[in-house]
Amino acid sequence: MAHKAYLTRREVLAACHRLHSPKLSNEENRAVFGKCNHPNGHGHNYVVEVTLHGEVNPKTGMLMNVTCLKEYMKSAIMDTMDHKNLDIDVPYFHDHPSTAEHVAIYIWQNMKKYMDDPSLLYEVKVFETENNIVLYRGE
């Protein structure tokens, strides 16, 4: 019987953003997002944890070589988001406020695009700060 396990890799990226919704007026944006709506933006060191769930190959003892997961995360997360202005450099955030919720959803969708077997993706966890954390499982 093949065992199933969860495999998680962590990456840290630095990016800046401004919480602002084009669907709200400037006054509403200020009221909703407060200091995070400041026009000049602010930065975070985002911690991202991607978790896979699948069978452990009895021959290799691996669900997936972590090196492979690292490559997926480089393409889907680091190359597109690290040291960028999310609202300018990442098209997804041109019409989605760059909240941690949307960052997690964006990463989920991008990982699915790069993975050879997207069915292995179980969860994306985004720590926007040490205190603000979002968990997304594709719902």
Ligand SMILES: CC(=O)C(=O)[C@H]1CNc2nc(N)[nH]c(=O)c2N1
């Ligand atoms: C703190 C910050 O710098 C933020 O950008 C926070 C402000 N509040 C907030 N609330 C959410 N539900 N999701 C967020 O990403 C977020 N970012």
Ligand SMILES: O=P(O)(O)OP(=O)(O)OP(=O)(O)O
């Ligand atoms: O408001 P910040 O940017 O300091 O980020 P935070 O984690 O929401 O701050 P706190 O949890 O201390 O309010």
Ligand SMILES: [Zn+2]
């Ligand atoms: Zn922020």
